[in-house]
Amino acid sequence: MTTALSPGKIAKQLAKKFPEAVIEEGADSLLLKPESLLAVMEYLKTSPGLDFDYLNHVTGVDYYDYLEVVYQLTSLKHNHGLVLKVRCYDREKPALPSVYGIWRGADFQEREIFDLLGIVFEGHPKLRRIVLWEGFEGYPLRKDFL
Amino acid sequence: MEIEEVYSREAIDEREGRQINELIARSQDIIPDPDQWLDEELKRNVLVTSVDAVLGWARRTSLWPVVCFPACCAFEFITTAASRFDISRFGMEIIRASPRQGDLMITAGTLTWKMAPQVKRIYDQMAEPKWVIAMGACAISGGIFRSSYSVVPGYNHIIPVDVYLPGCPPRPEALIYAIRMLHKKISQRSIIREGK
Amino acid sequence: MTTTREIAIQTEPFVVNFGPAHPSTHGVFRMLTTLDGEVIVAMEPVFGYLHRGIEKLAEERTYGGCIPLTDRLDYLASMSNNFAYCLAVEKLAGIEVPERAEYIRVIMAELQRIASHLIAIGAFLNDCGAFQTPIVYMIREREKILDLFDMVCGQRLTYNYMRVGGVSQDIPEEFVPALKKFLKEMPGWIKEYDRLLKENEILLARAKGVGILSKEMAINTSASGPVLRASGVEWDIRRADPYSIYDRFEFDIPTGTAGDCYDRYRVRIEEMRQSLRILEQAAAQISPGDFRSEVPHLVRPPAGEAYGRLESPKGELGFYLVSDGSIAPYRFHVRAPAFINLTALSDMMRGWKVADAIIIFGSIDICMGEVDR
Numbered sequence: 001m002t003t004a005l006s007p008g009k010i011a012k013q014l015a016k017k018f019p020e021a022v023i024e025e026g027a028d029s030l031l032l033k034p035e036s037l038l039a040v041m042e043y044l045k046t047s048p049g050l051d052f053d054y055l056n057h058v059t060g061v062d063y064y065d066y067l068e069v070v071y072q073l074t075s076l077k078h079n080h081g082l083v084l085k086v087r088c089y090d091r092e093k094p095a096l097p098s099v100y101g102i103w104r105g106a107d108f109q110e111r112e113i114f115d116l117l118g119i120v121f122e123g124h125p126k127l128r129r130i131v132l133w134e135g136f137e138g139y140p141l142r143k144d145f146l
Numbered sequence: 147m148e149i150e151e152v153y154s155r156e157a158i159d160e161r162e163g164r165q166i167n168e169l170i171a172r173s174q175d176i177i178p179d180p181d182q183w184l185d186e187e188l189k190r191n192v193l194v195t196s197v198d199a200v201l202g203w204a205r206r207t208s209l210w211p212v213v214c215f216p217a218c219c220a221f222e223f224i225t226t227a228a229s230r231f232d233i234s235r236f237g238m239e240i241i242r243a244s245p246r247q248g249d250l251m252i253t254a255g256t257l258t259w260k261m262a263p264q265v266k267r268i269y270d271q272m273a274e275p276k277w278v279i280a281m282g283a284c285a286i287s288g289g290i291f292r293s294s295y296s297v298v299p300g301y302n303h304i305i306p307v308d309v310y311l312p313g314c315p316p317r318p319e320a321l322i323y324a325i326r327m328l329h330k331k332i333s334q335r336s337i338i339r340e341g342k
Numbered sequence: 343m344t345t346t347r348e349i350a351i352q353t354e355p356f357v358v359n360f361g362p363a364h365p366s367t368h369g370v371f372r373m374l375t376t377l378d379g380e381v382i383v384a385m386e387p388v389f390g391y392l393h394r395g396i397e398k399l400a401e402e403r404t405y406g407g408c409i410p411l412t413d414r415l416d417y418l419a420s421m422s423n424n425f426a427y428c429l430a431v432e433k434l435a436g437i438e439v440p441e442r443a444e445y446i447r448v449i450m451a452e453l454q455r456i457a458s459h460l461i462a463i464g465a466f467l468n469d470c471g472a473f474q475t476p477i478v479y480m481i482r483e484r485e486k487i488l489d490l491f492d493m494v495c496g497q498r499l500t501y502n503y504m505r506v507g508g509v510s511q512d513i514p515e516e517f518v519p520a521l522k523k524f525l526k527e528m529p530g531w532i533k534e535y536d537r538l539l540k541e542n543e544i545l546l547a548r549a550k551g552v553g554i555l556s557k558e559m560a561i562n563t564s565a566s567g568p569v570l571r572a573s574g575v576e577w578d579i580r581r582a583d584p585y586s587i588y589d590r591f592e593f594d595i596p597t598g599t600a601g602d603c604y605d606r607y608r609v610r611i612e613e614m615r616q617s618l619r620i621l622e623q624a625a626a627q628i629s630p631g632d633f634r635s636e637v638p639h640l641v642r643p644p645a646g647e648a649y650g651r652l653e654s655p656k657g658e659l660g661f662y663l664v665s666d667g668s669i670a671p672y673r674f675h676v677r678a679p680a681f682i683n684l685t686a687l688s689d690m691m692r693g694w695k696v697a698d699a700i701i702i703f704g705s706i707d708i709c710m711g712e713v714d715r
Contacts, residue, residue, distance in 0.1 A: 053561050053562075054564060061664055061673045062673075076561065103563075108684065116397075128159065129159070130389070131715075132390060133159075133260050134162065135166065153357050155386065215363075216391070218500060218711065222498070228485075230481075255392070258390075264361065264362050290410060290411065291396075295395050295398070297395070315500065
């Protein structure tokens, strides 16, 4: 059974290394600051005991005040999982760091979030529209589209 | 060698996007069905001559479909071409990828605006005489996806359609019925109309 | 793979476009391949030719009304899509499913796995050059499975059979005897395929050692399903995170060693055999009962989010649903295995020739409805 690691424990572990990273511990997810995203992800992937080597998925949600990106991680070795979230409050030019360098599986998924929600991922080598065509106006998955 | 030296992805994407936007602007109305302009001709030519009969027989007994397989209906078409619902008995088992060698386009799947210029190109490259069967609800009117931002509401915005086949997806028996209907339509065509 | 040769003439790389409409049964997928002679140097996939906006359309439909949309995602494995979506909604709303419905769902999911793998293998062999013969054999078997589905819900391809809280109607009395008859005959057919194909010289020459995906690369690019298992990682959601009643069945997880196209083909054949094993156990254990629990017609889950996932024939299929307490989902996201498996495609193709490119692409087994959504 894939155990969902308790966010509280992980937050305590992270607080030792990255004091300011965690904003909020939800019931089953951790909310991080965008600036500390890359460092925390790298730590989660490489530290023994956590070993999150598999990125299940990256997805974006538009809550009217902010845009949220959700990451689901799994460790194939220990069979445990974790959900992390990042928020972006700027709707005009939302930007977040890309985890392409840590898990290549984020390649197409981040491009899709850029295409459909408009969030720019800095550090992604080829950020371009993927399912819609160049010249399409707007970002369909936003709540104010159509 | 870097890819950027060989082709520029941005230029390809931009050109494709412009093509698509132009096609959207041009295709807001439905192209009238071939029947409507054929009716007047048929009223004048009541008798079908023996030349017509032979040509009609030759055309309808070996219609070669062209590959146009966007979505789910494609698999009902493939199973129709397989051994249980054989379309080889109608002379149609050759599914040609090259549009020059095909007569019939069975549009099996939802058409999106991104794919529309390519389908139009394939249709334009087919040699006359050519026919189109719109297979499935998505091909007739956009189907379950009609209100989406990227779906063409029916193939008849882009190409003229001869036979409409409802279903989601239509059963192979229904597809064979549509093909038989097309055969009837072909045998009614007169050579005098096709002076071109 | 580097080739050294005396260059007497100037050569330049050029681009070949494998256009969106092409004569294989994989759908509208475009590849921009940069070639140096006949060898592929780089490849860029372009898709979106079937993007129908399913995620946006689902936001204006009720939870029960989204089920027909999920059918059309991976249209070769509609039962699995329905199942995954119902798992997610049931997790979100806290709904229990009666036992008979669980058995029916497992039977449908495993039959669907066999049907989908038959097409996957048939299309792969089509690409290898066995033009149409194996796929016609496999469609013959698939028709028997589609007849079973037809008996249950009246549809052959997009079933819309599962509902939140169970299934939409009970299986008729003729179903279990017909299923048992199918289970008696199917192992013989799989043996026939093996006799024709397993040691076939042409298949071995074309597929063994081609398009290798290493274990580290598979994990890093979030591959799942037969693609991941053929690279040597034993990860199957039915074993790692059992959903429904999969913990009651005994089955093995076939894995490959080399991660090449031949291994992916072998993994799929072995998975069909394991599915037959699960089906036999399920058909023996199924007992009378309710086929659906009492669920209001318009389901209103409490505000929150849930991720329900299962092992579909293509990989880990998951639905991430966010609810705000109303009758329609606030956010409906599909974790599409075929989309994510394609991440490694350009690396797998580098260094191979044009003819191998088609085989490598075919061995990943994608379905464009899922890739583009």
